[in-house]
Amino acid sequence: NTRGGGHSEALKNYNVGRTLGIGTFGKVRIAEHKHTGHKVAIKILNRRQMRTMEMEEKAKREIKILRLFIHPHIIRLYEVIYTPTDIFVVMEYCKYGELFDCIVEKGRLQEDEARRIFQQIISGVEYCHRNMVAHRDLKPENLLLDSKYNVKLADFGLSNVMHDGHFLKTSCGSPNYAAPEVISGKLYAGPEVDVWSCGVILYALLCGTLPFDDDNIPKLFKKIKGGIYILPSHLSALARDLIPRMLVVDPMKRITIREIREHPWFQNRLPRYLAVPPPDTAQQAKMIDEDTLKEIVNLGYDKDHVCESLCNRLQNEATVAYYLLLDNRFRATSGYLGADYLQSMGRSFNQFTSSESASPSTRQYLPASNDSQGSGLRPYYPVERKWALGC
Template sequence: MSDDFAAPSDTHSLCIGDYVLQSRIGQGACAKVYLAWHVLSGTEVVVKAISLKGFSRYAREIYCLKSLQHPNITALFEVVTTPDMLFLVMEHLREGDLRQRLENHGPLSERQARAAFRQVVSALQYCHRRGIVHRDLKPDNILLDEDGTVKLADFGFGRRVSDDSKLSTFCGTFYYMAPEVLRQEPYDGRKADVWSLGVTLYKTVTGTVPFQGESLAKIKAQVLAGQFEAPHRMSRQGGQFIRWLLTVDPSQRPTLEEVMRHPWLNRGQEELRPYSQPPGGDLDPQVLELMQSLGFEPDQVEQSVGERKYDRDMGTYLILKKMETKMPGRKVKLRGGPAL
């Protein structure tokens, strides 16, 4: 298959493994993103098609996706490889991203923003605890589901770090970059993520970014000075919380563990705690039974999931398991198979 394949048309859909690609919903230098259907279940998924010629720039993203299992981080289901392309099959969230939500419906209320950002903070703190930084946190990379679930997405600039490591790559989105990144100094990716979190929260409750100007140079000067207006339509405590996140000196900027304990984030709710991943256990016997009826070997499925191979067996299991989780008490109907 050519690495510059055309988008599937209404009359001809491109099949990749068990997935039928539909409309293109995004595109980068070496990758295209499609909405697709999982043939066996009829589930909508997202497929990121990556040219192997540009694979090295996506290797870190794949590492991050395979390393992170959190309810507020988009899940990777399967990796399909052809001679020219790599296809990442990921979950699809029907409500789109936070940027679209803000453009279509305006800023979130303070209460709505708190509910969303508790989930984002939980996901980001989990990433940092796992030694991974995001480096491109912004509304575009925060996805929304119908049930109010918020998920962190797009680890294209994600990278593994150690406790004392400093990064030097100038990356991210200008309006959300921390001062130390704009100064092109060696920086702590975790502290840079906290700054981006502050800008994103400000945008979420006001509809605008905190640092504005007639030119990028003037905006940069404001960022370096930490000069911005207090967010309107927000409590004094909420404004203080954002200003704390937007501390210019990274050594004085809070860690996400400190952020989790802040009163504004926990108002009216239990104090946010670091996410504890459930211990691995036996696979769902109903899903295994259903997969067996479709021709899968249970032992092979268990091995695939246990070794995290992200192949067809694991991908199918994860999709069916997620369908079961999202529709408790309802039967999951599969094409060519019995109901779950």
Template sequence: MAESRTSRAKSIGHYVLMKTIGEGTFGKVKLGTHILTGERVAVKVLEKERIQELADVERVAREIHILKLIRRCRHIIQLYEIIETPRQLYLIMEYAPGGELFDYIVEHGRAEEKDACRFLHQILAGVERVHQTNVVHRDMKPENLLLDERECIKIVDFGLSNTFQDEQLLQTACGSPCYAAPEMIAGNQYFPPMVDVWSCGVILFALVCGFLPFEDQNHAELYKKILNAEYEVPNFISKDVVNLIAGMLTTDPEKRMTLVDIRNHKWYRQIPEASLKDREDDSLDEAILDQLDSYGFPREYAIKCLQSNKHNHVTTTYYLIKENQLRSEDAGLAAKRTIADIDATCFEDFAAYASPAVAVAMVATPSRGSRAGEESASKPGEDGCAMPEACQTSRSKAGAGPSPRGGRNGHSRSTGPPASGARRPAERSGAWASPRPRGGYSCDRVGGPPRRRPNSTDPAPFARRLCSPWGTSRGGYSATSGELLDSEYEVSPPPDKINSARDRYSSPRPASYGVPPAAWRLGVQKARHCDEVSYNISQAPRQVMQEVTRALSSHGISFQQISSYVVRCQSQGVRFQAEIMQADQGGEFLLRFRKASGDVRSYKDLCARLLTSMNL
């Protein structure tokens, strides 16, 4: 029986793969268990065949590079290890089971001010560490803030981030429109840290109010509100938080509050510092080194890997044990998890690996892909540190065991606080549903399942108000000027034709696409990759989308429906997107094709053939 279980178990390297907790453009995210320690991790499985465009390659490489730079910060999601096979990249990352801050706001309606203050402490601690590493996030929003089991903040999704030098100005506008700083909207050069401060101000407003400060279905009006900092404050929040928000949402970046100013503000100081202490101590824990040695990793080898900031199985094991200790200290708990503590309901076959002898044998075995015979390019001892012979021979001493194989200003003006008892959060298919990938856990992020409130009928205001004119605020944009980012587009589905919050958010959210400032309806469109073919439609949007997919299939064009009203298509080197959108608030609907890459003439010929064959 044990042998049968082992043969069925899916694993990669030194991790047992469990259920899928998210899915995105590049692949899936699975809940995993580190075999030696029993600690849970998030395993982002990136399919190489899906990462073909140069912009996608750049995005993945940028995020990995930045996550490697930022280590030991307890409010930033950690990248532990990278395992490569001929077909996949496996990113072993920290697991945050509490879901997104977005889901928290949706469930609660809004946060109590002391809770919002605690969240702000932790958000700023993470942002400060990011800036100290000369990195700017540029996509700060509640969907990119995850919660651990104790509702502590973890910043994720560095796909739009970039490095900068002291006093250097950047020009690429990117992120999500409702959270974007006015200097980005205007297309000006900007001082990187200040755009993150603005986004944090929007997040704070959403936390205490339950809705966003800047929203409008009209493109130009939305950006006008952001450029002028036009927002309305409800009367149920304190004057102190209103004052702090005003300082963070100052349009002039030179007059905008800095992180130091925010920390010295009266409202911020109403509670003791709530951010978790970072792992600043460079001294290594001797007890953990002894534990690693007992697992077959010689002390000298482990020290060398840790001191050189390697991301391999040795350092992963060390930091998982260390993180467990810190959690126990924070919670005042003495007990530590072991392999036997794993929840069998998540993965019943894990019992096949519970033998310590088998576990130790497995860590001395080269990492393997999810298919038999598919050996990983990332073996123990790789990443710059040669595995000592003693560690390689520990397998025979420990006893033979099975080698692991297998294979997310239009708002309510009510004068009272939003009541949360009669609301239901926007339901989605998983906590990771963001293709850039986004969501609670998507192939670009890591998070737990969204919270749900039973016996409620109406979606929360925050969930209803997260749309932006040309793309959902849960999406992103990037106006390329000197930096290589995505060269596609995102458009929200017709808002008036969506029956419920569940209907809107249960599908995977569309990817983040590049939209230059000129395409923000602030002037004449001059953006590259902006070739469009539009067609007025009179039928119901869902009916039209069914006709679009039928026509694509009949012409042999490969496509992927990434939301109810957005389809990505590719044919003979031409990549484009078909989408249904509302021309203006309360106006007619359009079927629009947008070219992402490829020959213009071939693209227009494809559009003409498709439109001719559709019954519109």
């Protein structure tokens, strides 16, 4: 029983459950994949509403981008189902919801916890940039936590599409994380905008507050454009060195993702799997996990058909089942994180185990910091290839 209001044929491979959240163009519902028994989140996007706002083609472009991505810290897109009335986007289910709610609930994180999360975020952002995609809407609301507290970059414009300079006209667009060049309406390449947003996120993780905030929007913009914020005294010396290098007003002098990776604060306790950049999407398509392949064959799928579909990046029942099994195998073995770390994270985040969500509909706000001046310079190398923009 899909309980999905007329979606039974389109979602015949899923048992659709309760609504997790409601967005601009539709809702997100939890579902169980019938063949594997694993949970997914299904975004149901209403095509009529999207056409009214001239967003359907944009959503299709973003889906095309996300289909290419295979990364442990980017939300997995399993399949997209089109009907005359709706677009069903079947995605990885993140049990513990938004990183935003974690920060609101806990306040500032211990530096080791914040670093682990930040390392995962930067790994995902770097992967996007290597594939010529700039997210442009990075914020804790768009960073989800799976059942093992791994971070997943999400919302590449699938349901929360914004136009440049229109932050105040959408419910999802927060200017608090936007770079000075964005709110000023200046031209920008893309990656340096994500670096600024990552700087704001790191500040929020370590401080439990936002560096730039004001109920008066002109005053908020003035703070952002001036780089006016305060670094709390409780931060370590290395954290106090890294954050200002990311929150440099001039994008040409802002630290790059590569330089963030090389920073001593970032390098501390860096997991082995994050020490080396992941292969590109073409290489990844040829990497097939033998144990998962055996499992998928045991479910009745043809081995040659599965391998051919995976190598050609096709979407069909076999590839959906394969990636669901692969992702859940990863989580079942504690993924990339050690057992000791997961145990400590479980203690730190145990208040979130009672609620499962992918996109909470209620919204709280992080408190603001006081004013001060931050500065830091790093050389910048320009991007020459054409970038795909996330929002």
